[in-house]
Amino acid sequence: MAGCHDLIKKLSAYADGELDENLCADLKRHLEGCADCRLMLDHITMTVRLCREGKCQELPPALQQRFEAVLAERWRKKFGQP
Numbered sequence: 689m690a691g692c693h694d695l696i697k698k699l700s701a702y703a704d705g706e707l708d709e710n711l712c713a714d715l716k717r718h719l720e721g722c723a724d725c726r727l728m729l730d731h732i733t734m735t736v737r738l739c740r741e742g743k744c745q746e747l748p749p750a751l752q753q754r755f756e757a758v759l760a761e762r763w764r765k766k767f768g769q770p
Protein backbone atom coordinates (compact mmCIF):
# COMPACT_ATOMS: atom_id res chain seq x y z
CA MET A 689 0.00 0.00 0.00
CA ALA A 690 1.43 3.35 -0.98
CA GLY A 691 1.77 5.96 1.74
CA CYS A 692 0.32 9.46 1.47
CA HIS A 693 3.67 10.96 0.54
CA ASP A 694 4.09 8.60 -2.42
CA LEU A 695 0.52 9.15 -3.38
CA ILE A 696 0.75 12.92 -3.50
CA LYS A 697 3.51 12.69 -6.07
CA LYS A 698 1.28 10.57 -8.29
CA LEU A 699 -2.00 12.34 -7.74
CA SER A 700 -1.68 14.83 -10.55
CA ALA A 701 -0.78 12.11 -13.04
CA TYR A 702 -3.75 10.12 -11.78
CA ALA A 703 -6.07 13.08 -12.22
CA ASP A 704 -4.72 13.48 -15.72
CA GLY A 705 -5.36 9.84 -16.59
CA GLU A 706 -1.66 9.17 -17.13
CA LEU A 707 -1.02 6.39 -14.64
CA ASP A 708 -0.77 2.75 -15.58
CA GLU A 709 -3.39 0.28 -14.42
CA ASN A 710 -1.49 -1.13 -11.45
CA LEU A 711 -0.68 2.24 -9.98
CA CYS A 712 -4.25 3.31 -10.51
CA ALA A 713 -5.53 0.36 -8.51
CA ASP A 714 -3.10 1.18 -5.70
CA LEU A 715 -4.17 4.78 -5.63
CA LYS A 716 -7.85 3.93 -5.68
CA ARG A 717 -7.40 1.59 -2.73
CA HIS A 718 -5.55 4.24 -0.82
CA LEU A 719 -8.12 6.90 -1.65
CA GLU A 720 -10.93 4.72 -0.38
CA GLY A 721 -9.38 4.80 3.07
CA CYS A 722 -7.80 8.25 3.14
CA ALA A 723 -9.97 11.35 3.30
CA ASP A 724 -6.96 13.69 3.16
CA CYS A 725 -5.82 12.37 -0.18
CA ARG A 726 -9.38 12.37 -1.50
CA LEU A 727 -9.64 16.04 -0.65
CA MET A 728 -6.40 16.71 -2.48
CA LEU A 729 -7.49 14.71 -5.50
CA ASP A 730 -10.85 16.47 -5.65
CA HIS A 731 -9.03 19.76 -5.86
CA ILE A 732 -6.65 18.52 -8.55
CA THR A 733 -9.33 16.90 -10.72
CA MET A 734 -11.48 19.97 -10.53
CA THR A 735 -8.59 22.14 -11.68
CA VAL A 736 -7.70 19.76 -14.51
CA ARG A 737 -11.31 19.57 -15.67
CA LEU A 738 -11.70 23.33 -15.71
CA CYS A 739 -8.52 23.64 -17.76
CA ARG A 740 -9.67 21.02 -20.26
CA GLU A 741 -12.95 22.84 -20.71
CA GLY A 742 -11.02 25.99 -21.47
CA LYS A 743 -12.18 27.58 -18.28
CA CYS A 744 -8.78 27.67 -16.71
CA GLN A 745 -9.37 30.11 -13.97
CA GLU A 746 -8.06 30.70 -10.51
CA LEU A 747 -10.21 29.77 -7.58
CA PRO A 748 -11.57 32.84 -5.87
CA PRO A 749 -8.71 33.98 -3.60
CA ALA A 750 -10.77 33.59 -0.43
CA LEU A 751 -11.70 30.03 -1.30
CA GLN A 752 -8.16 29.18 -2.35
CA GLN A 753 -6.78 30.48 0.92
CA ARG A 754 -9.30 28.57 2.97
CA PHE A 755 -8.64 25.41 1.05
CA GLU A 756 -4.89 25.69 1.50
CA ALA A 757 -5.30 26.44 5.19
CA VAL A 758 -7.44 23.34 5.65
CA LEU A 759 -5.00 21.17 3.73
CA ALA A 760 -1.99 22.53 5.58
CA GLU A 761 -3.70 21.90 8.90
CA ARG A 762 -4.61 18.34 7.98
CA TRP A 763 -1.11 17.66 6.74
CA ARG A 764 0.44 19.06 9.93
CA LYS A 765 -1.74 16.83 12.07
CA LYS A 766 -0.87 13.81 10.00
CA PHE A 767 2.80 14.26 9.24
CA GLY A 768 3.99 16.97 11.64
CA GLN A 769 5.84 20.10 10.59
CA PRO A 770 7.73 19.94 7.29
Ligand SMILES: [Zn+2]
Pocket residue numbers: 691692695718722724725
Ligand atom coordinates in the same frame (compact mmCIF):
# COMPACT_ATOMS: atom_id res chain seq x y z
ZN1 LIG B 1 -3.43 9.36 1.95
